[in-house]
Amino acid sequence: MKKVLPIVAWALVILTVTVLTGFINKSIGEEKCAEITIDVTDGELYGFITEGDVIELLNKEFKTPISQKVKDINTNDIEKRLNEHQAVKNAEVYITIDRKLIIRLWQRRPILRVFHSRGSFYIDEYGNIMPVMSKFTAHVPVASGAIEIPVSDLMAFQSHKEFNKNMDTSLYNDLFELARFIDSRPLWSAQIEQVYVDKDSEFELVPRVGNHTIVIGEVDDLENKFEKLLLFYQKGLSKTGWNEYRSINLKFDNQVVCTKRYIDG
Numbered sequence: 001m002k003k004v005l006p007i008v009a010w011a012l013v014i015l016t017v018t019v020l021t022g023f024i025n026k027s028i029g030e031e032k033c034a035e036i037t038i039d040v041t042d043g044e045l046y047g048f049i050t051e052g053d054v055i056e057l058l059n060k061e062f063k064t065p066i067s068q069k070v071k072d073i074n075t076n077d078i079e080k081r082l083n084e085h086q087a088v089k090n091a092e093v094y095i096t097i098d099r100k101l102i103i104r105l106w107q108r109r110p111i112l113r114v115f116h117s118r119g120s121f122y123i124d125e126y127g128n129i130m131p132v133m134s135k136f137t138a139h140v141p142v143a144s145g146a147i148e149i150p151v152s153d154l155m156a157f158q159s160h161k162e163f164n165k166n167m168d169t170s171l172y173n174d175l176f177e178l179a180r181f182i183d184s185r186p187l188w189s190a191q192i193e194q195v196y197v198d199k200d201s202e203f204e205l206v207p208r209v210g211n212h213t214i215v216i217g218e219v220d221d222l223e224n225k226f227e228k229l230l231l232f233y234q235k236g237l238s239k240t241g242w243n244e245y246r247s248i249n250l251k252f253d254n255q256v257v258c259t260k261r262y263i264d265g
Helices: 004-029 051-061 075-083 151-160 170-183 186-191 222-240
Strands: 035-041 088-095 100-107 110-116 119-124 129-131 142-145 192-197 203-207 213-217 245-249 257-260
Touching: 035 051, 051 075, 075 088, 075 100, 110 170, 119 170, 129 151, 170 186, 170 192, 170 222, 186 192, 213 222, 222 245
Parallel strands: 035 100, 110 142, 142 192, 213 245
Antiparallel strands: 088 100, 110 119, 119 129, 192 203, 203 213, 245 257
16 A cells, blocks of 8 residues: 555646646647747858848748747747758757747858859758858858869759769769868868869869968878978978968878979069
8 A cells, every 4th residue: 555655646746747737738829929039059150041031931931920829830840941941950949838939040061162163052061062042151161173063963862862873972072071171170271261173183272371282182191191281381381481382292102292483583
């Protein structure tokens, strides 16, 4: 009997809480939404989607939730629609007990902008294509040159896993690997502003500081190549000056090959 009483007591507590919760939810559901709170993560850094954009979407596609009863607001539909936005990495939508509609958004973060023959796009931190939006331009390194990438096929694959067996993603993969390496190192993220792809699909970099190009060739052994570059910056350019050389070649093992800049006259 002593063992049964605590079980009965807990069952009564759970039943009471369940009934009260149902009553409160039903009561709240009949009242109108009191407030909409929108939190856009990294809004101070990226403006791909703003609070105003979210309000506009809510008013246009969900009949202005602020004027609706709580029970008529479908948070799942709102969350699904926001997650479909090309700038949104993740969205959370829910209603609090005091009738506030809470919307939290995490924006996608681009790490490289790629220019090709038919336009441009971003590559985000996870290696996915992110379309360019006219309202905001991210300050990230840009890639240009001999870039031919099956953008539409890649986007279809990334969105729906529809793989085209004739799709060559090697150049795209190289761009992402290089961009991710640069992005993950604060020094190189601050120094490298442009990636150039030559006709042989080899890579050159244009720095922000110094009037030279950095030849890295294929995207391999990046850790070693950039370590050689750092040592050359510290021990070579610190003595000769940042504009002494036209190019710095990191393609060869255990050496840095430089081409001097010659000035006529």
